[in-house]
Amino acid sequence: MRIRTIAVALAVTAALSACGGGGGTTAASSLRIMAPAAPGGGWDTTSRTAAQAFTSVDAKRKVEVFNVEGAGGTIGLAQLAGEKGNGNLLMTMGLVMVGAIEQNKSKVTLAQTTPIAKLTEEYEIVVVPAASPFKSLADLVAAWKADPAKVSIAGGSAGGTDHITAGLMAKAAGVDPKAINYVPGSGGGDALQLLLGNKASIGISGVGEFAEHVKSGKLRALGVTSPAKLPNVDAPTVKEGGLDVEIANWRGFVAPPGLSDADKKALTDTVTRMHDSQAWKDALAKNGWIDSFKSGQEFADYLNAEQTRVKGIISEMGLVS
Missing domain, CATH: 3.40.190.150 (Bordetella uptake gene, domain 1)
Known part of the structure; x- marks a missing residue:
C-alpha cells in the first residue's frame, strides 16, 4: 500500500x-x-x-x-x-x-x-506600381481632387491602420475621407497582389511589407508616414510631400x-x-x-x-x- x-x-x-x-x-x-x-x-x-x-x-x-x-x-x-x-x-x-x-x-x-x-511599431509606406503615372504625392493629390473614386487604394482591413492613413491623407489633401475608393484586404499580401497586377492605383501598408518590392523596382514609393526619412527606404516623408500626416502602426x-x-x-x-x-x-x-x-x-x-x-x-x- x-x-x-x-x-x-x-x-x-x-x-x-x-x-x-x-x-x-x-x-x-x-x-x-x-x-x-x-x-x-x-x-x-x-x-x-x-x-x-x-x-x-x-x-x-x-x-x-x-x-x-x-x-x-x-x-x-x-x-x-x-x-x-x-x-x-x-x-x-x-x-x-x-x-x-x-x-x-x-x-x-x-x-x-x-x-x-x-x-x-512600424511606419506606413505609400506605394504605386512601377508603371504608374503617379511620380509623387502631388500627382496623387491632383488625381484625388479630380475624381476620388478613380483612385483605388489597396490596403489592409477596413478601419485598420492603412485605411486610417488613407483617410488622414485625404483629409490633409482637402478630399472627403468618405469619398475615397478604399479596397480592403485580409493583409498586406492581398494589397501586394493587386499592385503587382496593376489592379490598384496605390497601396498603403507597413514599410516592411513593401520595402523589398520597392528595392527590386516592382513598386515605387511615394512617401512614408515617419517624422523623418527612413534609412532603409528611398522615399520622402508624407509631410515632405505636402500632406501633414504622421502615423505608426503597432x-x-x-x-x-x-x-x-x-x-x-x-x-x-x-x-x-x-x-x-x-x-x-x-x-x-x-x-x-x-x-x-x-x-x-x-x-x-x-x-x-x-x-x-x-x-x-x-x-x-x-x-x-
Whole structure:
C-alpha cells in the first residue's frame, strides 16, 4: 500500500512538473501563435518571426503559427475569446484590430483578452506600381481632387491602420475621407497582389511589407508616414510631400481571457525572453521595425488608451456611424 502511495505521489509530481506546477507555459511545452489574417501580411510575418525567436531561446519548445482570416482579425479574436484559460496560446494583434473592432461592430472586444506585450511599431509606406503615372504625392493629390473614386487604394482591413492613413491623407489633401475608393484586404499580401497586377492605383501598408518590392523596382514609393526619412527606404516623408500626416502602426500579443496568475506571468516572462533574444533584435533591424516593448499593466493601460484614440479618429473620418 505504501509503495502504491509513493508511486502515485511521484506520478502527480511529474505531471505538475511537466505543466509548470499548474501553469501551461513551461520551457518544454508547446506554444501556439494565432495570426488573425491571411499569410503574407504583417501579423503573419510578426508571428512567424517571433516563433523563430522563441525557439532560438528554447530549442525544446514547439511553436506553431496558424492563420485565422477575416474581418480585420475579429474572427480570430472571437476564437481566442473561446479559449478561456488556455495558457499556451497567443494572438498577434495591433492597431489594425483596434479599428476593425469598431468598424465591424464586433461583439467580442479586446476587453475579453489578456494583454501580454506590445512588441513593435512600424511606419506606413505609400506605394504605386512601377508603371504608374503617379511620380509623387502631388500627382496623387491632383488625381484625388479630380475624381476620388478613380483612385483605388489597396490596403489592409477596413478601419485598420492603412485605411486610417488613407483617410488622414485625404483629409490633409482637402478630399472627403468618405469619398475615397478604399479596397480592403485580409493583409498586406492581398494589397501586394493587386499592385503587382496593376489592379490598384496605390497601396498603403507597413514599410516592411513593401520595402523589398520597392528595392527590386516592382513598386515605387511615394512617401512614408515617419517624422523623418527612413534609412532603409528611398522615399520622402508624407509631410515632405505636402500632406501633414504622421502615423505608426503597432503590433503585440494578447492571450485568452481567464488565465491564472501563474500562466499570465509565465507567458509574459516567455515573451520577454523572446524580446531580449539576439534573433529578435536581428529581426527588428532586418524588417525596419521599431522596438516599442511594453508588458503587463503598462501594455494594458496603453491598449485602453489606444481604443479611445482610434475610435475618435475613425468616427471623425466617418468610417463608423
